[in-house]
Amino acid sequence: MSAAPRTIRRRRSQVPRRALIGLGAFVVLFYSLAPLIWIFIASITPEHTADFDRAWLSNRQVTYFPDAPTLANYGSLFEAVPFGMYFRNSTIIAGGNMLLTLVIASLGAYGFVRFRFFGRSSFLVATLVAYTIPSVVLLVPLLVIFRTYGLNNTHLGMILAEATHSAPFVLLLLINYFSTLPRDLDEAAQVDGCGRLKVLWRIIIPLSLPGLVAGGLLAFIMTWNNFLFAFLLTSTAEVKTLPVIMRQFALGEPAVWGVSAAGAIVSTLPVALIFLLFQRMLMSGLAAGAVKG
Amino acid sequence: MSDIPIATVATTRRRRKRIDLFPYMLIAPICLLLAAVTVYPTLKAVELAMTNASLLRLQRAAFIGLNNFRRMLDDQVFLDGLWRTLRWDLAVVSLELAIALPIALFLNLNFRGRGFVRAAMMVPYITPPAVVGLLFLYMFDGNFGVVNDLLVRAGLIDNYIAWMSSPLASFWIVVSAMVWYGAPLMALILLAALQTIPGELYEAAQVDGASRWSQFVSITIPHILPTIFFLVLLRMIWMSNHIDMIFVMTGGGPGFSNHTEAVYSFMLTNQFQIGYASAIAVVLAAILMFVSAFYVRHLARNVLVNAS
Numbered sequence: 001m002s003a004a005p006r007t008i009r010r011r012r013s014q015v016p017r018r019a020l021i022g023l024g025a026f027v028v029l030f031y032s033l034a035p036l037i038w039i040f041i042a043s044i045t046p047e048h049t050a051d052f053d054r055a056w057l058s059n060r061q062v063t064y065f066p067d068a069p070t071l072a073n074y075g076s077l078f079e080a081v082p083f084g085m086y087f088r089n090s091t092i093i094a095g096g097n098m099l100l101t102l103v104i105a106s107l108g109a110y111g112f113v114r115f116r117f118f119g120r121s122s123f124l125v126a127t128l129v130a131y132t133i134p135s136v137v138l139l140v141p142l143l144v145i146f147r148t149y150g151l152n153n154t155h156l157g158m159i160l161a162e163a164t165h166s167a168p169f170v171l172l173l174l175i176n177y178f179s180t181l182p183r184d185l186d187e188a189a190q191v192d193g194c195g196r197l198k199v200l201w202r203i204i205i206p207l208s209l210p211g212l213v214a215g216g217l218l219a220f221i222m223t224w225n226n227f228l229f230a231f232l233l234t235s236t237a238e239v240k241t242l243p244v245i246m247r248q249f250a251l252g253e254p255a256v257w258g259v260s261a262a263g264a265i266v267s268t269l270p271v272a273l274i275f276l277l278f279q280r281m282l283m284s285g286l287a288a289g290a291v292k293g
Numbered sequence: 294m295s296d297i298p299i300a301t302v303a304t305t306r307r308r309r310k311r312i313d314l315f316p317y318m319l320i321a322p323i324c325l326l327l328a329a330v331t332v333y334p335t336l337k338a339v340e341l342a343m344t345n346a347s348l349l350r351l352q353r354a355a356f357i358g359l360n361n362f363r364r365m366l367d368d369q370v371f372l373d374g375l376w377r378t379l380r381w382d383l384a385v386v387s388l389e390l391a392i393a394l395p396i397a398l399f400l401n402l403n404f405r406g407r408g409f410v411r412a413a414m415m416v417p418y419i420t421p422p423a424v425v426g427l428l429f430l431y432m433f434d435g436n437f438g439v440v441n442d443l444l445v446r447a448g449l450i451d452n453y454i455a456w457m458s459s460p461l462a463s464f465w466i467v468v469s470a471m472v473w474y475g476a477p478l479m480a481l482i483l484l485a486a487l488q489t490i491p492g493e494l495y496e497a498a499q500v501d502g503a504s505r506w507s508q509f510v511s512i513t514i515p516h517i518l519p520t521i522f523f524l525v526l527l528r529m530i531w532m533s534n535h536i537d538m539i540f541v542m543t544g545g546g547p548g549f550s551n552h553t554e555a556v557y558s559f560m561l562t563n564q565f566q567i568g569y570a571s572a573i574a575v576v577l578a579a580i581l582m583f584v585s586a587f588y589v590r591h592l593a594r595n596v597l598v599n600a601s
Binding site for chain 2: 021031033039042105112118120121123124128129132133136138140141147164172175176221242246251257264267268275276286287
């Protein structure tokens with residue numbers, strides 16, 4: 001084929017192609033963002049009966065856009081529901097889980113990648129098997145065990161329970177990451193008099209920062225979003241997390257949809273922002289690691 | 294393995310004398326933690342499954358052998374639950390694939406703003422599932438849901454419908470919430486697979502005059518088929534274990550219509566019948582273990598290759 005007909009053909013198909021791409025992009029954006037935009041509109045729609053004593057008197061209607069947008073729902077969210085406390089609990093548990101997971105997973109990944117020892121592959125396979133045990137099986141015994149050791153209704157207990165998902169996931173991620181680093185660097189550092197733990201701290205950790213950020217933040221997001229453990233292992237507002245209150249909202253308590261919508265937005269915003277800020281690292285982490293659930 | 298030369302035995306013995314504890318100390322924290330929060334609870338689950346334990350009288354739980362498992366055979370909720378679990382798996386996974394594959398193919402094209410669309414595409418997967426449940430309940434609400442309003446405006450229905458009180462409609466609404474949440478991850482993984490296909494293959498096919506469609510059928514599909522197979526398998530396992538979305542949106546109802554086995558076990562736990570709940574969870578896990586053995590083998594092979 002000569003060059004001339006090709007350019008003509010390309011020019012002719014340029015406009016429809018661009019239109020099709022635009023259409024495709026619109027469909028994808030509509031699919032993924034429309035429900036969230038809809039709940040955002042709900043959250044700025046003034047509630048006619050923002051009255052927690054007579055919540056059943058809702059005269060809410062379908063509103064495509066409010067005449068007088070308001071942030072009042074966000075205010076009542078923090079006044080009427082101990083929403084600040086739930087937010088704090090989510091932050092403590094997700095943050096604590098992130099730190100715990102990062103520390104133990106980077107130690108473990110360093111051990112598995114850089115050392116040969118008796119039982120190495122057995123231990124590795126065991127952690128994988130542990131990862132595939134479904135939460136359904138773990139729920140009841142964890143509840144019983146946590147009661148026995150006084151770990152239910154504590155932040156520590158929640159952090160440990162969430163580690164069943166996040167620790168093996170981050171371990172796998174970091175094993176993949178650490179194994180891409182050349183060994184020569186460790187050896188050079190050891191020649192310079194670094195101890196083996198110092199090699200991890202001085203060489204491996206700084207070089208795998210993107211992997212650590214991805215692993216840590218994904219652990220944070222998973223924990224922030226997880227509902228099951230939070231629902232079953234907590235019974236007091238002192239440790240309940242945002243997904244638990246979201247379920248109460250879904251059940252229609254306190255039946256003020258504007259406030260529930262505001263709650264949904266505030267629960268989603270932190271993780272959505274984290275994701276959008278670090279999207280490149282997080283997406284490669286998600287595509288590489290096998291996410292549970 | 295079988296015939297170890299004598300020299301090797303000697304070195305092993307010598308090495309054992311000065312066994313290096315350092316790597317064990319490195320893996321100890323994560324292994325101990327996983328032993329405490331997964332291995333021990335799993336054994337405990339099997340033990341509980343053979344008792345009539347109730348959360349209200351845990352101390353007086355009695356060993357009843359396999360009675361819980363026998364009870365399942367007469368339990369209509371359990372028996373119907375097998376079909377309901379399969380129906381849920383198939384509905385969610387096939388719809389996720391039907392949505393994720395076109396999205397992945399689209400995002401594999403080169404265009405300006407692709408990075409932005411790809412990031413926006415992932416937003417549903419980052420949204421907490423409980424919030425997703427709330428979102429869909431709000432959209433399908435019987436009194437002020439936007440879906441009712443649009444359908445009435447389009448003239449498809451005359452009156453607002455209370456969708457969530459119908460067993461079939463509520464099932465499909467939970468499925469669509471789940472699909473909305475889960476399809477982006479599938480699209481992302483498919484996209485990663487698409488990007489490993491060498492571009493020369495398509496160029497060669499173009500030179501040979503192959504049409505777009507035949508390129509898709511004979512190059513694209515064979516390349517991503519293993520990934521698709523793997524994703525379907527994995528999603529089926531996780532969906533069988535899935536509780537969040539169904540429980541948040543329906544509580545398993547109306548009636549028992551959305552009781553998959555996982556949800557049934559969870560509902561029993563909420564009613565304090567933890568012995569029987571464990572038994573159901575153990576049976577579910579045992580069934581799925583056959584499938585997940587594949588997965589573990591694949592993961593293990595990958596990780597062992599990577600780690601060496």
